[in-house]
Amino acid sequence: MTSDPREEIVEHLASLRAFAISLTRNSATADDIVQDTVIKAWSNIDKFESGTNMRAWLFTILRNTYYSLHRKRRREVQDIDGEYAAQMSVKPDHDGRLAMTDFRVAFAQLADEQREALILVGASGFSYEEAAAMCGCAVGTIKSRANRGRARLADLLHLEDGDSMELTDAATLGVISASRGT
Amino acid sequence: MDQQIDENLKRVYADTLAEELPEKFLILINRLKNTKTVDDKDINDQ
Numbered sequence: 001m002t003s004d005p006r007e008e009i010v011e012h013l014a015s016l017r018a019f020a021i022s023l024t025r026n027s028a029t030a031d032d033i034v035q036d037t038v039i040k041a042w043s044n045i046d047k048f049e050s051g052t053n054m055r056a057w058l059f060t061i062l063r064n065t066y067y068s069l070h071r072k073r074r075r076e077v078q079d080i081d082g083e084y085a086a087q088m089s090v091k092p093d094h095d096g097r098l099a100m101t102d103f104r105v106a107f108a109q110l111a112d113e114q115r116e117a118l119i120l121v122g123a124s125g126f127s128y129e130e131a132a133a134m135c136g137c138a139v140g141t142i143k144s145r146a147n148r149g150r151a152r153l154a155d156l157l158h159l160e161d162g163d164s165m166e167l168t169d170a171a172t173l174g175v176i177s178a179s180r181g182t
Numbered sequence: 183m184d185q186q187i188d189e190n191l192k193r194v195y196a197d198t199l200a201e202e203l204p205e206k207f208l209i210l211i212n213r214l215k216n217t218k219t220v221d222d223k224d225i226n227d228q
Contacts, residue, residue, distance in 0.1 A: 018198040123195035
């Protein structure tokens with residue numbers, strides 16, 4: 001138990017950064033947003049209600065910081081996204097396996113709100129209720145965004161029910177193929 | 183399929199979580215802690 005809640009902020013740095021990267025798709029921008037988030041949280045710690053979820057509070061500050069920056073630098077962010085998409089322009093494999101890179105590329109193509117909902121409830125372990133509170137919307141809206149995001153991912157990856165989906169990078173697939181050939 | 187997508191999301195997310203934090207975050211935290219110490223001292227001195 002820490003007496004000063006600010007001490008707990010450090011424990012969430014890695015998850016804040018992972019969430020920021022999923023939103024921005026750019027590690028440099030993500031790091032800037034995390035820094036802003038930490039400074040805001042640190043200086044507004046009196047607004048944190050003791051006994052509530054610190055991680056949810058920090059994620060809320062981070063997403064507000066991101067959307068505020070996104071509005072201010074809409075054109076610039078779109079350029080960043082374009083560069084990112086160009087760097088990641090890899091066509092999916094269609095041999096029944098899904099390379100990790102392909103999944104990342106498809107995920108990066110989702111709308112902000114869908115990516116956010118999937119990361120919050122699909123990867124970070126927040127409940128739909130917690131995610132809705134963080135995003136300032138109804139629980140049904142978060143469910144809808146997550147479902148549309150999953151459907152969009154399946155569409156981008158040309159997946160259908162029953163398809164095997166396994167994350168394996170290209171190098172590992174090469175090793176697997178080589179070992180099968182021997 | 184939804185469950186598979188979520189599992190893969192967790193793996194991608196976990197990979198990012200496992201990345202080493204840039205040093206600038208530790209520098210920032212130390213700077214904030216030092217600022218706090220000064221503030222606390224100021225309050226205690228009053």
